[in-house]
Amino acid sequence: MKDINTVLNEQFDDLVATLQKVITFNTEKGEEAVGAPFGKQVRACLDYVLNTAQSWGLSTFNDDGYAGHVDFAGTGKEIVGVLGHLDVVPANPAEWKYPPYAAEIHDGKLFGRGTMDDKGPMIACLFAVKFLKDAGFKPSKTIRLIFGCDEETDMGCVRHYFQTMPYPDIAFSPDGDFPVINREKGIYHFDITLGKLPAGVTLTAGDRANVVPSKCVATLPASAVIDADGYANVTVTRGEQTVVTAVGKAAHASTPEEGINATHAVLKLLANAYPDNKSVCFLADNLCDSTGTDFGINLRDEQSGSLTCNIGVLRTLEDGTLNATVDIRFPVSYNCDFMYDLLRSKTPAEFQVKPWHVSDPLYVPAESELVTTLMDVYNNAMNTKLEPIAIGGGTYSRCLSNCVAFGPLFPGEEQTIHMPNECVDLDNLKLMTAIYMDALYRLAK
Numbered sequence: 001m002k003d004i005n006t007v008l009n010e011q012f013d014d015l016v017a018t019l020q021k022v023i024t025f026n027t028e029k030g031e032e033a034v035g036a037p038f039g040k041q042v043r044a045c046l047d048y049v050l051n052t053a054q055s056w057g058l059s060t061f062n063d064d065g066y067a068g069h070v071d072f073a074g075t076g077k078e079i080v081g082v083l084g085h086l087d088v089v090p091a092n093p094a095e096w097k098y099p100p101y102a103a104e105i106h107d108g109k110l111f112g113r114g115t116m117d118d119k120g121p122m123i124a125c126l127f128a129v130k131f132l133k134d135a136g137f138k139p140s141k142t143i144r145l146i147f148g149c150d151e152e153t154d155m156g157c158v159r160h161y162f163q164t165m166p167y168p169d170i171a172f173s174p175d176g177d178f179p180v181i182n183r184e185k186g187i188y189h190f191d192i193t194l195g196k197l198p199a200g201v202t203l204t205a206g207d208r209a210n211v212v213p214s215k216c217v218a219t220l221p222a223s224a225v226i227d228a229d230g231y232a233n234v235t236v237t238r239g240e241q242t243v244v245t246a247v248g249k250a251a252h253a254s255t256p257e258e259g260i261n262a263t264h265a266v267l268k269l270l271a272n273a274y275p276d277n278k279s280v281c282f283l284a285d286n287l288c289d290s291t292g293t294d295f296g297i298n299l300r301d302e303q304s305g306s307l308t309c310n311i312g313v314l315r316t317l318e319d320g321t322l323n324a325t326v327d328i329r330f331p332v333s334y335n336c337d338f339m340y341d342l343l344r345s346k347t348p349a350e351f352q353v354k355p356w357h358v359s360d361p362l363y364v365p366a367e368s369e370l371v372t373t374l375m376d377v378y379n380n381a382m383n384t385k386l387e388p389i390a391i392g393g394g395t396y397s398r399c400l401s402n403c404v405a406f407g408p409l410f411p412g413e414e415q416t417i418h419m420p421n422e423c424v425d426l427d428n429l430k431l432m433t434a435i436y437m438d439a440l441y442r443l444a445k
Contacts, residue, residue, distance in 0.1 A: 029152070067160065068146075080169070082144070086147050110429070111423045121408040129440065139444035176397070181390070184332075185305075185329040186360050193351065203217075209253065215245070255392060291308070304390040332363040377442060381431070408424075
């Protein structure tokens with residue numbers, strides 16, 4: 001077998017050129033069309049990737065534009081899977097230094113939406129398979145690269161794909177962090193529909209459950225008595241109405257301690273002003289604490305740490321009823337059914353608890369073959385002695401039962417995923433490709 005790192009060095013420019021082409025497809029979710037459930041550009045990108053693999057002698061499958069796969073056939077029946085995606089989150093060109101779909105290289109970095117999430121890592125894995133094939137590797141297990149097309153919105157791609165395709169026996173997803181993420185907390189998004197606010201009072205904050213809201217606004221009657229002394233970043237404006245505005249700091253709901261939830265100050269102010277209003281007082285007394293302690297739901301386990309709780313959205317409904325949208329990330333020792341029973345037991349019967357997006361945790365033991373192999377690959381490549389990590393966020397990995405996130409973000413690397421000027425350092429791109437080659441070799445040999 002030829003030295004695979006020699007093959008990597010000889011063909012790395014081809015990898016970069018292919019990734020540049022893939023980046024030029026604007027794969028933000030588009031209008032549904034025949035054979036293109038997530039938009040014509042998404043389908044065109046999938047076709048390009050599959051056709052490229054076919055030209056190398058690899059077999060492919062297109063699931064009617066929902067997803068597709070590339071197979072490097074093994075001699076046995078087992079499948080080693082790599083699960084990633086070609087769709088991307090929207091990019092506003094006005095916020096970018098370089099056009100998000102031009103795939104330009106500047107100062108050793110390739111800029112473009114999807115360079116890190118998740119086109120770059122998946123093209124690195126695709127070429128890792130090519131390099132292994134060109135080096136003469138004969139796998140005993142089939143290596144299957146699964147390209148989803150709807151990860152960023154609803155993950156309908158993989159639900160459709162696995163209706164007819166078998167699940168891999170073992171898999172990783174290059175859609176997280178190095179070294180290995182083997183524990184992902186459960187996700188519980190729910191609405192609490194409370195009672196009516198006091199006459200003339202409205203509350204508005206946030207747009208998404210999974211973001212700590214950086215602004216909260218309450219409008220009150222002009223006669224309202226509000227004492228904002230001692231509340232930082234809260235302003236009270238008086239006129240025909242009294243307007244209370246709190247400014248906080250946005251953060252992802254999986255790490256609410258990194259932000260300042262603007263709803264907390266406003267809810268506490270309103271609870272002081274209207275101590276007889278059950279809706280305001282319930283939220284102020286129970287949900288203005290990111291650990292869940294005040295609510296009595298502060299779960300914790302050794303494997304993944306503590307529960308987090310975030311009021312992401314507040315809205316006043318047309319009839320004056322208050323609705324709160326809440327994001328909870330709960331430890332891996334629990335499940336969604338347990339969370340519903342716990343939340344229902346802690347919430348007054350007259351308030352509705354309506355879950356709308358829930359996901360059980362992911363937990364693959366550190367001593368499993370999958371995790372120990374990938375950790376050994378990473379630590380050997382980086383000359384480190386790191387351990388697998390737990391996160392509050394959710395990756396593509398939880399779509400499968402025996403799957404973990406494995407890269408592409410290196411420890412300490414600048415994080416540009418989902419941000420303007422998303423980019424991949426070309427040296428890191430080569431390094432992750434080498435790591436993925438070794439991982440696939442060890443898992444499939």
